[in-house]
């Protein structure tokens with residue numbers, strides 16, 4: 726099963742993609758995570774991505790298309806994948822369609838998760854992520870047992886550089902200008918499935934499982 730998670734920053738795409746990945750036994754492919762790993766390692770891609778991400782803007786299409794083209798060739802994608810944060814522009818969606826057609830594959834579902842700006846801003850500002858295992862928390866909705874420490878692995882929790890207030894507004898603008906048109910794009914192809922992202926985590930997951938039949 727090949728799935729795209731679509732939705733604005735902070736709506737819960739990563740949280741739910743991680744759960745669905747475990748349930749379905751297929752990889753979660755997050756362009757944001759791949760870029761952050763490159764920033765951490767100081768690779769040439771990471772050096773290019775750092776400033777753009779901190780401004781809350783999107784990387785050039787060619788760069789992320791290249792990342793995804795290589796990732797989808799890996800053997801763990803054979804039985805399916807969950808794309809989290811890609812595509813984000815019509816050019817990326819067209820490129821994805823082309824690469825999947827070449828591989829004799831197609832997208833089965835596009836889950837569009839939605840929430841209002843106030844909810845998104847609150848979720849982003851309270852998000853904390855484990856440096857070691859990547860587990861996500863929220864200081865208010867899903868706090869760790871001990872502040873700043875991951876319950877799963879004991880790793881340090883940190884706040885993302887692009888989760889500052891000014892950057893969040895820019896990310897929301899980028900979403901509206903460049904990513905929102907994909908709702909129409911996939912709806913026109915009969916692939917769009919809507920989920921209310923403002924509901925509690927468990928409710929959102931249940932809705933997604935029902936939609937995907939897993």
Ligand code: AP5
Nearest residue numbers: 734735736737738739740756757784810848852863925926
């Ligand atoms: P990326 O990492 O993809 O960030 P994003 O799309 O802005 O999404 P987020 O990770 O902020 O949010 P999310 O929807 O995954 O929410 P989460 O589950 O964390 O991209 C970062 C940057 O990389 C981009 O700005 C761009 O520069 C670059 N980039 C990435 N992909 C690109 C591409 N394709 N093209 C070009 N550039 C690209 O949840 C948020 C918080 O809410 C957490 O604390 C969580 O615990 C909590 N939460 C989740 N669900 C619920 C719930 N139901 N109730 C209460 N709390 C909840």
